[in-house]
Amino acid sequence: EAGVTQFPSHSVIEKGQTVTLRCDPISGHDNLYWYRRVMGKEIKFLLHFVKESKQDESGMPNNRFLAERTGGTYSTLKVQPAELEDSGVYFCASSPVGYGGQYFGPGTRLTVT
Amino acid sequence: AQSVSQHNHHVILSEAASLELGCNYSYGGTVNLFWYVQYPGQHLQLLLKYFSGDPLVKGIKGFEAEFIKSKFSFNLRKPSVQWSDTAEYFCAVTYTGGFKTIFGAGTRLFVKA
Numbered sequence: 001e002a003g004v005t006q007f008p009s010h011s012v013i014e015k016g017q018t019v020t021l022r023c024d025p026i027s028g029h030d031n032l033y034w035y036r037r038v039m040g041k042e043i044k045f046l047l048h049f050v051k052e053s054k055q056d057e058s059g060m061p062n063n064r065f066l067a068e069r070t071g072g073t074y075s076t077l078k079v080q081p082a083e084l085e086d087s088g089v090y091f092c093a094s095s096p097v098g099y100g101g102q103y104f105g106p107g108t109r110l111t112v113t
Numbered sequence: 114a115q116s117v118s119q120h121n122h123h124v125i126l127s128e129a130a131s132l133e134l135g136c137n138y139s140y141g142g143t144v145n146l147f148w149y150v151q152y153p154g155q156h157l158q159l160l161l162k163y164f165s166g167d168p169l170v171k172g173i174k175g176f177e178a179e180f181i182k183s184k185f186s187f188n189l190r191k192p193s194v195q196w197s198d199t200a201e202y203f204c205a206v207t208y209t210g211g212f213k214t215i216f217g218a219g220t221r222l223f224v225k226a
Contacts, residue, residue, distance in 0.1 A: 003156065004156075031212065033212070033214070035214075035216075040218075041218055042117070042216045042217055042218040042219070043203065043205075043216040043219075044216070045213045045214055045215065045216075048212045048213065055212060056211070056212060056213055058213065059213070091157065093157075100145055100147075100162050100164055101147060101159035101162055102159070102214065103156075103158075103159075104149075104156045104157035104158070105156060106156050107156075
C-alpha cells in the first residue's frame with residue numbers, strides 16, 4: 001500500500017511568488033490534514049478535510065493560504081504571495097474514519113528568500 | 114490556548130540506558146494522546162496512542178507511555194534504548210470531539226553506541 005506522498009520535496013521561491021504544494025493521501029482515507037513546522041518549533045495544525053469538505057481551518061495563518069481537496073482525493077495548498085515567514089516544512093497526513101492516529105507524508109520543505 | 118509541553122529538547126543516552134521523555138498538556142477536557150517518532154530520513158510515524166482504559170499504553174519497539182490524568186502528563190518510557198532509537202519524538206494531543214492535533218516541540222534523542 002502506497003503511503004502519503006507530497007510534491008515537491010523542496011521548493012525555493014522568492015518573496016511575492018506563488019507556490020502550490022500537493023498531497024496525495026492513502027487511498028480510501030477520508031481525513032486529510034495539513035501541518036507546518038517552522039525550524040525548531042512545534043508542528044502546527046493548519047487544517048482538516050473530510051473528503052472534499054473543510055472541517056476545521058482554524059490553523060490557517062491568513063488569507064494568503066488556500067487549501068483545496070479535489071473530489072475528496074488529493075489536496076493542494078497554495079501560498080500567494082509568499083512571505084519570508086512562510087518558510088518551513090509542510091506536512092500532510094491522512095487517516096481513515098475512526099482511526100485515532102494519522103499517517104504522515106515526508107513533508108515539503110519550503111524556503112522563501 | 115491549548116498546548117503541549119515537552120520537557121527536554123535534546124537528550125543524549127548510551128545504549129542500554131533507560132529513557133523517559135516528559136510530556137504535559139494543557140487542560141481542555143477529555144483527551145486522546147499520542148507519541149509520534151521521526152527517524153532520520155523517514156516520515157513521522159505513530160509510536161503509541163491512548164484513548165481510554167488502561168493508562169499504561171504499550172507501543173511499538175518496546176516503548177510505553179503512562180497517562181496520569183491528575184498531572185496532565187503522558188510520559189514516554191523505554192527500559193533499555195538502542196542506537197536505532199535515535200530519532201525525534203513528538204508528544205501530541207487531540208481533544209475529544211475534535212480532529213485538530215496539537216504537537217509539542219519535539220525531543221531529539223541521540224543514543225551513543
